[in-house]
Amino acid sequence: MTFVAIVPAGGAGTRLWPLSRRSHPKFLIDMTGGGRTLIQATADRLSPLADDLIVVTGAAHADGVADQLGISTDDLVIEPSPRGTMPAIGLVAAIVEHRHGGHAVIGSFAADHVINDVDAFHGAVRRAIQAAEAGFVVTVGITPTSPDTGFGYIRQGAETAVDGVFAVEAFLEKPDRETAAAYVASGGYTWNAGMFIARAGVLLDALASFKPDLADALRRIASHWDGPDRADALSAWDSLESCVIDRAIAEPLAAQGGVATVPVAMGWSDIGGYDSLAAHLAEPESGVSPGGAPQRVVLRDSADSVVYVHDRPIVIHGVPGAVVVDSGDVILVTTRDASSGLGGVIADLSGDLEPLR
């Protein structure tokens, strides 16, 4: 069995401003202080499972990604323009199908998630691969740790023939607080973390049934990928339909009984903001120094703080749950509670503080 990991790498993560910028997104940053950037940690985590790993990213980050992973930019799939997750994952699936045949299994894993329990992750992906080989499109579902309203949910059905793998009854939109609480209380729901595992041929055939033009176009580009006409073939990219894999395949296929899920608790986060980072910092009391040399951090009466240093020490006194981020060109001071509103703050910034430059 051939298993190829697909790693879509995109998204500035404005709620992690000022570290994460359009020019320097969170997947290129060591957000947790573990010594590896998020995309490096993602590659590390996948390497025991995957025969190959293919990153899909934009031209702006191709050099950064290749540099951090020690590979050539030729080994990347560089999107000429962002078209959503379906064309991105679909193109790599088509390349894998062309290289290894439709029975090869692909799995898609975002470049900027963190997972504390790597063994649990490996176990879940191995079960997902088994179910993929049985013909399912499989999604890894995260056992909820709170009634979070920031995620879509997966409603599980009956267990499939594969141990620990369940039919997906439905993908559910981000719920309101009450609905989320009901989901969590009932126990049959997981967070949709956007991880999809399937045979390349199964995924593309499903796409062909729902969006035949898109499947055709992706297979055509893939057929030229490893030859001299890659660039020519890619010229079709900008006219592809923009769409996400959840809508394009997962939801309609689930309605037909073709999607399965592996629920798992593994200390997962998509670190959408500083509050969720607190549980994933390598050394919470020492601060994180993504820009280089460590700096001294002194926390007095400031428990549960999240601190990023750059080129000078930081002393925090009497601000429990403080969030202090020195990115080198700007200093952000907020709290974990207030940080959820950070998007509204930075939307008003401009010039040198522009969050998306």
Added chain:
Amino acid sequence: MTFVAIVPAGGAGTRLWPLSRRSHPKFLIDMTGGGRTLIQATADRLSPLADDLIVVTGAAHADGVADQLGISTDDLVIEPSPRGTMPAIGLVAAIVEHRHGGHAVIGSFAADHVINDVDAFHGAVRRAIQAAEAGFVVTVGITPTSPDTGFGYIRQGAETAVDGVFAVEAFLEKPDRETAAAYVASGGYTWNAGMFIARAGVLLDALASFKPDLADALRRIASHWDGPDRADALSAWDSLESCVIDRAIAEPLAAQGGVATVPVAMGWSDIGGYDSLAAHLAEPESGVSPGGAPQRVVLRDSADSVVYVHDRPIVIHGVPGAVVVDSGDVILVTTRDASSGLGGVIADLSGDLEPLR
């Protein structure tokens, strides 16, 4: 009438760490963002009143003081070692007595206080000079704006022959909260801001009556000050009795009816900490940039904050009353409420963060 202002310049102000250090104390810093350091603002404030201004400081700060005031270090009184306020002020009084005669009036004003209402200050000092010419040692008393327990208090007696000048019944130690509240409620008490105005001869004769050896020694040094033997004469300095003017003269002389006070409300502060600075910032919403070029400051849901920038903008979100100080070599994050406990924090620091280096 000759009036000479004496400006003792000393004290690191540890509660204003990390801006104020032993090597760079607050009087050499533009703490309020008004464009002048505290000692410059003190000199500015005194210049319409004083025929001369003499700064007393330590050798470590002589160059800094002379540079900021545009004078020669020869014009300073440089203490070979700190002996308290009495020898410092007494020596300058003796120099003035030697130069101008005992009828000349001296006034002592700390280098690191801020005063919002300069007209009220001028009025109070003019009244104090009148009372000094009538033979009193006069202190300017600050009308309390709160039952502060960080100041000594002055109990007023009857009005003297000089309008708006009152006898001092007693100088009172820093009170507890309840006592302070009683003082403020009764209305006859003011804060002792350590400003003393007197004829040079009156001050030194009073000193001679309480501490004859010290008065003699100071007058001897002063007699050589403007000649070739200044350094020789100063060799006696280190054996002078260490003492403060409050204990050495003000308190015993008050008991004899020789001290008067001018109560005044003038937006005064000794800016002992960041909390008290908030009322004195030139542009609270813009932050203060004592280190050089202004930087952008963005306050969102963070009213009444105190912000010092250095070389990068600061964005504060959801921390009302925040205190954020970037000194260039360290960043302090606290709140106005918590900042009163800053002394305890920095006492534990060492190495590069050492507050007193």
